[in-house]
């Protein structure tokens with residue numbers, strides 16, 4: 196049997212009477228002890244509390260008998276779900292807003308307490324995954340057992356945790372997150388980095404956890420389908436920087452969003468700036484050395500300083516690294532000890548799956564990079580970095596998400612036009628017409644950038660093949676969007692597809708050596 200690493204082996208558990216009392220909820224029934232919590236019926240197990248949530252698509256109570264068959268003994272739900280959960284034989288606690296108290300319930304069952312492990316939240320439009328991996332690499336270098344929760348995976352120390360339904364989310368639901376944190380504590384994890392999306396804050400996924408420090412990387416256009424305006428999107432992130440969720444925060448203050456956060460946060464904030472005349476706590480200078488290395492120097496207003504090199508391309512990686520180091524010092528780790536842990540070369544080797552990943556590092560032919568970033572700002576960041584190191588032509592192959600923020604599409608095309616040759620393909624159409632998505636991208640390119648060589652090729656693998664067919668060894672091809680993903684979503688179905696495999700196959704087809 197696969198061991199579920201996202202739950203403690205010896206959970207404390209709680210009786211239903213105690214739990215109902217803590218939640219201020221109604222309960223009359225047997226005083227059973229629940230030892231796990233889940234809001235997804237397919238992960239219910241013996242002794243589970245099934246939190247049956249009303250959703251957009253369905254009501255979790257529809258799956259109560261499924262949860263009961265898997266061993267769930269109790270339910271937490273609203274009035275609308277109670278009849279179904281009782282019919283399924285589950286002792287039922289009723290609360291008018293079960294999603295709002297799920298974090299509290301999970302915290303009670305798993306006995307999650309602040310500080311054990313130390314938790315670092317990372318939020319921002321771009322850079323969450325990068326920053327959490329940099330933090331993990333720093334902890335590894337320092338010999339500290341760490342944990343990680345993010346878009347790509349969840350880890351407890353060196354072990355990868357099996358993901359489940361909510362594993363497709365950047366930030367899992369509160370039931371899962373509390374189980375994971377409790378398991379980390381049981382496995383003596385000292386500190387963990389957790390990606391926190393705006394949706395996670397809005398939908399109570401981080402409730403009941405208190406972060407020791409929260410990092411804000413940046414804010415740019417994304418998720419306007421959920422939030423309408425950038426102001427609303429910012430306001431969705433702001434509560435992370437309040438005592439309910441975090442003890443303190445770290446932010447860059449180079450732009451108006453970081454400055455606004457530093458002003459409006461209600462916890463102490465440590466500030467970082469790359470601008471010499473900005474009154475920040477830490478000044479950062481970065482230098483893009485080559486496509487394998489980026490150097491940074493951080494200087495505190497009290498004179499302390501830190502120098503390092505990261506084995507990744509891009510000023511933004513240096514920025515994410517700076518935020519990570521500052522967060523560690525705010526957690527109480529000594530700056531000199533962090534530097535010493537990087538050895539005499541002061542170099543951090545941080546593997547970033549699907550983030551500016553070179554698909555054929557040992558082979559020949561054009562360099563092909565894949566990157567999960569799917570925003571105008573992330574495209575711009577990557578292309579400006581790659582441009583500096585491109586001897587020949589710079590290619591971009593990309594598409595835009597279906598059923599997600601349609602307003603960012605023209606700006607994605609504008610960013611893509613920083614390349615010399617652009618190939619527009621399908622990406623992740625979900626339930627949208629992919630041809631219409633491509634049409635919007637092509638229209639921007641044709642109308643605003645008539646001099647940029649552009650192609651429309653529906654199939655992503657064929658689009659990559661086209662770029663490889665036109666490129667030579669001096670050129671760089673950037674495939675934006677898919678990154679680490681191994682599937683695309685079309686009409687509700689997940690179709691296996693990897694841009695890394697597609698790129699390697701295209702290189703091979705065109706006679707290049709692939710190792």
Ligand SMILES: CC(=O)N[C@H]1[C@@H](OP(=O)(O)OP(=O)(O)OC[C@H]2O[C@@H](n3ccc(=O)[nH]c3=O)[C@H](O)[C@@H]2O)O[C@H](CO)[C@@H](O)[C@@H]1O[C@H](C)C(=O)N[C@@H](C)C(=O)N[C@H](CCC(=O)O)C(=O)O
Nearest residue numbers: 234235236248250251252253254255258364365366392394
């Ligand atoms: C708006 C939002 O956050 N929606 C999430 C929410 O959906 P929902 O409330 O409508 O739930 P539903 O699908 O109707 O199901 C209701 C309940 O029945 C349960 N159920 C359902 C089916 C079943 O067989 N058994 C079962 O128990 C579900 O687990 C759920 O508790 O609960 C679902 C279960 O956890 C999530 O999958 C779903 O995320 C949707 C798919 C989503 O796409 N969310 C995006 C917008 C999101 O949250 N993205 C962020 C940011 C990513 C980024 O930075 O780019 C993220 O953190 O991932």
Ligand SMILES: Nc1ncnc2c1ncn2[C@@H]1O[C@H](COP(=O)(O)OP(=O)(O)OP(=O)(O)O)[C@@H](O)[C@H]1O
Nearest residue numbers: 320321322323324325346511550566568573576577
């Ligand atoms: N600090 C930054 N500023 C701007 N762009 C960045 C920054 N850090 C990373 N990026 C760019 O954004 C891309 C996506 O980064 P990353 O996957 O870390 O973001 P994310 O916030 O985790 O996004 P998602 O939640 O969608 O996975 C990177 O590969 C890089 O191109």
